[in-house]
Amino acid sequence: MVPIKVKNAEIVVVSKSSAKSRPASARGHRPKTRIQREKQDIILEAALDVFSLHGFRGATIDQIAEVAGMSKPNLLYYFPRKEEIHRRLISELLVTWLEPLREMDAKGDPFPEICSYIRRKLEMARDFPRESRLFATEMLQGAPRISEMIEVDLKNLVDEKARVIEGWMDDGKLTRVDPYHLIFSIWATTQHYADFDVQVRAVLGPKRGGDGRFEDAARYLEQLFLFGLMPGKSIG
Amino acid sequence: MVPIKVKNAEIVVVSKSSAKSRPASARGHRPKTRIQREKQDIILEAALDVFSLHGFRGATIDQIAEVAGMSKPNLLYYFPRKEEIHRRLISELLVTWLEPLREMDAKGDPFPEICSYIRRKLEMARDFPRESRLFATEMLQGAPRISEMIEVDLKNLVDEKARVIEGWMDDGKLTRVDPYHLIFSIWATTQHYADFDVQVRAVLGPKRGGDGRFEDAARYLEQLFLFGLMPGKSIG
DNA sequence: AAGATTTTTGACCAGTTGGAAAAATGTTAG
DNA sequence: CTAACATTTTTCCAACTGGTCAAAAATCTT
Numbered sequence: 001m002v003p004i005k006v007k008n009a010e011i012v013v014v015s016k017s018s019a020k021s022r023p024a025s026a027r028g029h030r031p032k033t034r035i036q037r038e039k040q041d042i043i044l045e046a047a048l049d050v051f052s053l054h055g056f057r058g059a060t061i062d063q064i065a066e067v068a069g070m071s072k073p074n075l076l077y078y079f080p081r082k083e084e085i086h087r088r089l090i091s092e093l094l095v096t097w098l099e100p101l102r103e104m105d106a107k108g109d110p111f112p113e114i115c116s117y118i119r120r121k122l123e124m125a126r127d128f129p130r131e132s133r134l135f136a137t138e139m140l141q142g143a144p145r146i147s148e149m150i151e152v153d154l155k156n157l158v159d160e161k162a163r164v165i166e167g168w169m170d171d172g173k174l175t176r177v178d179p180y181h182l183i184f185s186i187w188a189t190t191q192h193y194a195d196f197d198v199q200v201r202a203v204l205g206p207k208r209g210g211d212g213r214f215e216d217a218a219r220y221l222e223q224l225f226l227f228g229l230m231p232g233k234s235i236g
Numbered sequence: 237m238v239p240i241k242v243k244n245a246e247i248v249v250v251s252k253s254s255a256k257s258r259p260a261s262a263r264g265h266r267p268k269t270r271i272q273r274e275k276q277d278i279i280l281e282a283a284l285d286v287f288s289l290h291g292f293r294g295a296t297i298d299q300i301a302e303v304a305g306m307s308k309p310n311l312l313y314y315f316p317r318k319e320e321i322h323r324r325l326i327s328e329l330l331v332t333w334l335e336p337l338r339e340m341d342a343k344g345d346p347f348p349e350i351c352s353y354i355r356r357k358l359e360m361a362r363d364f365p366r367e368s369r370l371f372a373t374e375m376l377q378g379a380p381r382i383s384e385m386i387e388v389d390l391k392n393l394v395d396e397k398a399r400v401i402e403g404w405m406d407d408g409k410l411t412r413v414d415p416y417h418l419i420f421s422i423w424a425t426t427q428h429y430a431d432f433d434v435q436v437r438a439v440l441g442p443k444r445g446g447d448g449r450f451e452d453a454a455r456y457l458e459q460l461f462l463f464g465l466m467p468g469k470s471i472g
Numbered sequence: 473a474a475g476a477t478t479t480t481t482g483a484c485c486a487g488t489t490g491g492a493a494a495a496a497t498g499t500t501a502g
Numbered sequence: 503c504t505a506a507c508a509t510t511t512t513t514c515c516a517a518c519t520g521g522t523c524a525a526a527a528a529t530c531t532t
Binding site: 033035036039070071073074077078 | 478479480481482
């Protein structure tokens, strides 16, 4: 334990080593090694569990670390701060979450396109409920961490697809309705089965609340939107 | 500081005074005086702000107290614990929240009944968005504090109204669809405008995202459900 | 095997959290 | 006025929070 020299040496070493030893992600780059990517995936998985259940504020690093099976400092070695984990989760989510809408094709016919959009969204609600809930909690809290993304990326995509829908209506293939609210209603009805899952299961009861509920929902929603949007109806 | 006797005396006094000085609500009864009811209402108002924004875990007593304009211990004088505030909010909420559904009348015709149900739900989404979000956060978190209520009260009400809807369908007044999923879709589409308000406004943009969005939504939803559920259609 | 690097851990910290105790301050009935 | 009660504030605490740090352990390189 030499007095000054050691101190200086330590400081130099520390600053050097801490900059080098922290994984690339912590410095804003993509992870390089296989193990780093694996660990980060484990953390993101655990974080998805916790964030989707408690929201950003209600989730704690300790909880995430426990679910991920590692110590808190170890977790913080891969993600320097809580917000970083959340940001990664959200931004990756938005891409895949909007994929079904992105696939809606102007060249197709409206009803097959809309029906398969509904189906895909319902499948996502069934297979990735945590992602849906994460998105929902973020929205409920006013989307403070993704306001830019929804005001730009999301809006542009919806604007584009609204024009596609309007094109179908111009061709007389679809009842003329507000395309934005049409998209909203598809989002709402499909995501409902992920976000309000507890309620849905409780109301349907043990017999009907099983795995079949998604098929029932798909049948109902397709019928609703099919009849509801079919052109050339008059109120009888 | 007498050893044992004082201890006993203290315990007696404490238990007596704390039981008497704490307002009735804290002991599970209704508040008696006007001032108590007023203060509790102020607290509940503030708590609604905070809980609906951050969920149960993310909300802090300090925040609620600050919004309510009083000190934390003072707040805790009226509600002995955080959970108590939340419980009160939720249970009061559920009653008013289900009122529109309760009003759906078997003796009426289906389309006026369903349309006015949609309108009422939309009005609630517009006028009481915090309540809607509080309900949503609770659901998203698995409804741990109201599981009993939704499994009994809510389920019974929905079962009853599902039978009403089935009655309409038996009379040929309504396309035959799953009544439960019909109710879900009305819940989802209407509450969407409260819970995902940020998203809705961002996507609609400044021009269309103003106050008119609820009227647009009402028009669209009425049309969707009207055409979607009108009997005697065939796929053309 | 030695050295360099990456990963993991335990101790720690300052600020926040839900909540308890008690003292101080009203308020009101006799 | 004053005793009994209702309300509010001050003080305090133990547990938890996000996050740091140095050292230990594991891994990789040569």
